[in-house]
Amino acid sequence: MTTTNPANAAPLSGLKVLELGQLIAGPFAGKTLADFGAEVIKVEPPEGDPLRQWRLLHQGTSVWWQVQSRNKQSVTLDLRTEDDRAVVRQLAAEADVLIENFRPGLMEEWGLGYEALSARNPGLIMLRISGFGQTGPYRDQPGFAVVAEAMGGLRHLMGEPGRPPVRAGVSLGDTLAALHGVIGVLLALQARASSGRGQVVDVALYEAVFNCMESLLPEYSAFGAVRQPAGSALPGIAPSNVYRCADGQVVIGGNGDSIFKRLMTAIGRDDLGQDPQLAGNAGRAARADELDAAITCWTVQRRVDEVLATLLAARVPVGRIYTARDIAEDPHYRARQMIETLTLADGLQLDVPGICPKLSDTPGAIRSLAPQLGEHNATLLGRPPVGEA
Template identity: 70%
Template sequence: MPDAAPESNASGPLVGLRVLELGQLIAGPFASKMLGEFGAEIIKIEPPGEGDPLRKWRLLHDGTSVWWQVQSRNKKSVTLDLREPEIQDVVRRLAGECDILIENFKPGTLESWGLGWEALHALYPRLIMLRVSGYGQTGPYRDRPGFGVVAEAMGGLRYLSGEPGRTPVRVGVSIGDSLSALHGVIGVLMALRARDRDGVGQMIDVALYESVFNMMESLLPEYSVFGAVREPAGSSLPGIAPTNAYACNDGYVLIAGNGDSIFQRLMQAIGRDDLGSDPALAHNPGRVAQVARIDAAIGDWTASRTQDDVLAVLNAARIPSGRIYSVADIATDPHYRARGMLVEQPLRDGTPCKVPGIVPKLSATPGTITRPAPTLGQDTGEVLADLGVDPKTQARWRALGYI
């Protein structure tokens, strides 16, 4: 059976921290999701009525996206109309009771509501604010709308994705948003460390395109020094050989035989000692120069064999290799199961549902799933009451549609 979701996270490393999430969709909420998995209390603000648009993205069960069950686990949902001055005052007060505020609105939006960085920092010097946007809070593009797919294009990733001579392709997931969330979490943790030292919070400015660009390895220095523009390379790893996807008679395997000693073992395993002992191929630069010859030799060997046969030989020879997994492969893989990465988190009506486990894995204070994703506005009354908003005021706001 898949691992069950733990009941509590009293020992989580972020227990005691309170996070106010004003974002929606992916980048901001993904960051708070990670913080919540390690013990932080997450108060998610959603607009009344429909809530976060992610609730309706992709495949729905009983009217709600199953994606929501991952992105919003461990969070409380509070519905507030941030356009209303009375509600802006509530959010301002709530920010004062939190350690971290996360938002991914278009730059200037929070300022128009009196909730920008300068205003909140003046009131609450210890508050840390994570701001995720398409192009950052400054610069000539700051006011442009930006989504992860655009950031992936501008950051250099999409140019490299796909087969040579073909239309550049999307990676397949919203990687620009997720990378930005990860950079945001790193920034928050560093800001917390700095606050422990000097007692003052700070603003973290994460741009989607910069988060993608930060992953682009040697792209810029290669262009700066050599004028080299890295081009799409399909399934191969340019400049490092051999690494590619090779066709078997029942699918593909990924083989990474690019270390000098690994290459020799690979050639021995496929019966091509002539290539393994060739001095011209002893080191990576020589192999790159003859990569087509090497790829052809490996491809000829895999073509007449099954994936299982190929992987059995390569694993025995200690050659890095593996199948190219679909989610169906992931969901039944014993290693995923053994590592706690297939967690059973039933939906609210009891429908079985597997969700991804938690990464990274801390030895003493691991992350946990403490509560399922909330229904819209599930925690509004509780959070407002804790803030001192009386039942009469809450009732009036409900009647007006503010909450």
């Protein structure tokens, strides 16, 4: 595990965060704050966060758990009971930030809404992540990432033309919302430094997705253009695509004006590189199929390694399509500490993603493994750990 240089305190050292959320969105926000020094107290139901049992398990616990809950402390409370809700009120009274991703209105039903908690702790910042936000006609609808990605405009663009939409294979809606939530928390902390008061950060999953949709809406507004799925291509920007090789595939981004010329020279097509109609992106976009065919004609006759070597020498952006194995074996990941190796209690060596982003003077760190269920009940609540009398 990496450790923070004691001479340079972590940027969020001293910040106390109470995490009530489960699964992905809320906990990913908490994990990001914890990576940079925040003290994150994760409140789990007595049966534990469901993520503990998601996907592949080691010794009965998901290995994902070691990523999502590192640097956190775990206490177990049953928020369906008034006694345990009273404990949450006490913890919130001492916190800087509270994270929750329950359905809108549930915290108020429990007597844990922002008005109630901020009356006791005016400086409290509450990050609220939900499918559709705390207001609006859809606020009460259930909203997982799969729905948010569809409503935000992303799913329609994913896949091949004329085929049903596909998903990315990870919960982008959740992680995008979490990152927007972290931005909101940091902004609210900056505002609190001046005003002394906290506030609510209201993040909707669909809005976090929509916020990343680039020119989708203005193109419709100005031209009535509804962007359509385009597979691995980048519509309106060419050439940029995935290309077949003799033993695999590569992705090539040759869409800069000077890059395009170097690419055409590298593949022996100076006739295209010097064509005045292709000097700018508009002309290349109009002939994208022709350019893709020319590039494929060259790549399909060569192995991936040869394509990479040739195009990198020509300073053309190119890369292989990475799998988990490729990532694990790549020296650049290791050199930049984007793969960290944890040693679990039973001795298992587990590779996990490192810290992102990189700060030069006050970097984040993996300071502790993900906690056992209720591991910190005794120190934080004066209660025995789960499973002990």
